[in-house]
Amino acid sequence: MASGKLLYAQSGGVTAVINASASAVIAEARARKIKVLAARNGILGALREDLIDTSKESAAAIRALAHTPGGAFGSCRFKLKSLEQDRAKYERLLDVLKAHDVRYFLYNGGNDSADTALKVSKLAAEFGYPLTCIGVPKTIDNDLAVTDCCPGFGSAAKYTAVSVREAAFDVAAMAETSTKVFVYEAMGRHAGWLAAAAGLAGNGPDEAPHLILFPERAYDEADFLANVKKVVAKVGYCVVVASEGIRTADGTFVADAGGGKDAFGHTQLGGVASYLAGKVKDELGYKVHWTLPDYLQRSARHIASKTDLDQAMAAGKAAVQFALKGLNSTMPVIKRTSNAPYKWKIEAAPLEKVANHEKTMPANFLRKDGYGITAAARAYLEPLIRGEAPPPYGRDGLPKYVTLKNVAVKKKLPAWEG
Known part of the structure; x- marks a missing residue:
């Protein structure tokens, strides 16, 4: 059995299915007997040692995350600069990971989050700390490099x-x-x-x-x-x-x-x-x-794409599998294998090829007059919105979303003064 804990954090603007990735991460880790901590409000929670013990949540609550929008553990827009400029923050982050025996760090976000995960992995290697860092893809802008599309x-x-x-x-x-x-x-x-x-x-x-x-x-x-x-x-x-x-x-x-x-x-x-x-x-x-x-x-979330939900959960599950295999500094990405019928699979991509790269639309997706999309764009986009995955509804006519207890882990370090 693998040793150490897994720390999961959400970053940047949330999506209708980012919690689906979280649900899959926690469920897969539980199946592998790995304890999952979550950082409250993203990387800020990690720096503040404000960590959540997800083992306090029921299996039903974790399953319900898959149909709940927002960010269950809180997210933030907080960018860490280079290792040289923000070295004290990175070292504080490493201290928190060490204090709680975290051996796997999964950061669910976009380009900047992939960059942060990459930098943390480099710092851990510098200090000889056994840590596997995985980026979990998320963005509604669909601008992440390498992956065919992005969950959200x-x-x-x-x-x-x-x-x-x-x-x-x-x-x-x-x-x-x-x-x-x-x-x-x-x-x-x-x-x-x-x-x-x-x-x-x-x-x-x-x-x-x-x-x-x-x-x-x-x-x-x-x-x-x-x-x-x-x-x-x-x-x-x-x-x-x-x-x-x-x-x-x-x-x-x-x-x-x-x-x-x-x-x-x-x-x-x-x-x-x-x-x-x-x-x-x-x-x-x-x-x-x-x-x-x-x-x-x-x-x-009430009108989520079933394709998107499936891909978000597959990315979360694969992130845990990659972490346990020691595939450091990677991200599970989506590879389209067929358009008709639409088929896809998850592959591992190096974070260096994802971090701080931006994918814009191919020129052949724009109509010649610039005011519409082409048949090529339609063929790419249409499968991504296919299928329905409605949440369960209550007698009040509203979706039955879940709010987690988010029980805090006892702190072991002095308060962060950053």
Whole structure:
């Protein structure tokens, strides 16, 4: 039997299925007789020695995690810098791991989290501490390198496509005497994967969404307004989907919220839909409605993709298996083996090939005019939103989600002053 404990932590923005990965991690570790600790609020909990004893949770509660959105143990946006710049923090983290006999560290997050896991593994090796570090993939942006897709994206993509299709029926019904243009804002800072997923809502050239604005293509306001006018004249109304990260030709974010930078050095974005709606109203005179789904895109567990759920759980299970095999500094990634029928498998990828790399959409996924997706994009995206995995519902008509007890582990070290 393997010795030592496993520490699991969640990082960055959560998804509809990140808890499914956590559920699979804990269940697989229990099956292997490995005790799992969880860091409260991500890497901050590890630094503060604020750890949770997951053995205090029932098997039923752990199973229920698979259909519960959010981050059961808490997440955080806290970026550790290089080993040289933040050495004291890394050494504190190693001290916490040693104090609790943690031999496996699983960090469930995106690019920056993969980088952190890689750095922790290097520090452990430097100090001769036997630690296996595994990155567990998660992001709704679908921008992780190496993996075909990322757990979390499929469900957000399904929510986006369904929401746009439903809203389009509403707009079509009201267009004669009321709303002519509807603008939907999708998450996506540098990669337009979620905006592209909205393209699944329609099939024909006159079906919504009529115009999609991608970060991969420079925003040209005059051209955009001309196309809106053209669509309204032809169809009677126009549904626009815009990625939050669209930029003008000089690289300026159209929706720079003016809120400075976050912990990861990202410009705070927000409001591209309201901006575009204002321009359409002022320049073209149409009545416009707009929406900013924001957190709804990543928390909508009630409409999760079954494909996404299966992949999230497979990644969590494989992460434990990789850890116990000693596959240090790796991440379980998804490899597509067939499109028709859709098939996939889990493989191990080096964290060095994932950390701080960003996957944008291939050029052949964007329609020539830049305002829609191609058949190639549709073939890639459609399987990822396939299948339903609804949560159980109570008599009150609401999903029966679980809240864990999250019992703290007794601290052994002095308080962290960082």
